[in-house]
Amino acid sequence: MFGFLKKSPKPEAAAQPQAEVAPPAAVEAPSSALISAPAAEPVVKRSWADRLKAGLSRTRQQIGGGLASLFGRRKIDEDLLEELETTLLMADCGVDATQHLLDELRKRWKRDKLETADQLQGALAEELLAILAPLEQPLDVSGHSPYIIMIAGVNGSGKTTSIGKLAKYFQLQGKSVLLAAGDTFRAAAREQLTTWGERNNVTVIAQEGGDAAAVIFDAINAAKARGIDVVLADTAGRLPTQLHLMEEIAKVRRVIAKAEPSGPHEVLLVLDANIGQNALAQVKAFDASIGVTGLVVTKLDGTAKGGVVAAIARQYPRPLRFIGVGEGIDDLQPFNAREFVDALFEPVAGAGSAA
């Protein structure tokens, strides 16, 4: 089916691309699409702000909905604050961030003489923004050419699909992109990537089976030879408890540094928001093994655990480069703390008709 994925030479031929997928003249439409095809997009495209609000609706129901029932009361009292604490914990904000928010709200209650629950909600939004703002550090790929981005994460967190979305994102900025299909464990991931690359005119360096480090090494050399701006290097999913696989990904990182001593320039950890508090353990473990420089949090649309972003900010802060709220190509965007907080507290524009 994927006949264009040629068998590659041995890894020693490092400077030669192993299997380069060029767009063929006509290829039968494969069943595995990396991300939703544009044709499937609704005719009327909602703005990112609206998609973000819609995507965060479950978390909003957890926090905002919980708040709405709490804030139906007029007066602020200790019972209200205790219920708010439970609401924040249920949204996976974590003990640390929740405690911090409650402490700050108690201070403001007295200091600013807050009276109504509405005022408390405004103060909560401000305090949440203060926690999240330091995570807002957009990824700037202009400093190196090629700018090498290594992508890691547990199985199914959304690495491969995020790579497709990121490739599009950088292309729209006028950057040339090359993908390294470093997930050599899961054949479908390589096929997904190569298929997607064909359709979108993005070169993919892939190898059937073999060594992830060798594929990525070759991809970097190919990118250098062609003056490519951004290399996105996929890696296989792994659990932090799989120590041999964690050692393997550490090796991938070392090999990247051999191919380009200044790289990798970004080590992105992709986290599925559904895992809630487990995200902290994943950041810690991957950081210890490969030095995480940025995060991508995906699937915020399918979960009420969006508060995990606040837990990360308080307990293991790393730049949150992108957040994902859906499977469409535009559903991964740079993290903006203000937009995020607004989306948690504001109603969705046109909700009910556009969804």
Ligand SMILES: Nc1nc2c(ncn2[C@@H]2O[C@H](COP(=O)(O)OP(=O)(O)OP(=O)(O)O)[C@@H](O)[C@H]2O)c(=O)[nH]1
């Ligand atoms: N709803 C939703 N689904 C997403 C999002 N991001 C990724 N997905 C879906 O999550 C599933 C897994 O994504 P992959 O990109 O294959 O995950 P992976 O990390 O590459 O998986 P492995 O290669 O097995 O480690 C796919 O069905 C994606 O479409 C998101 O933001 N929202």
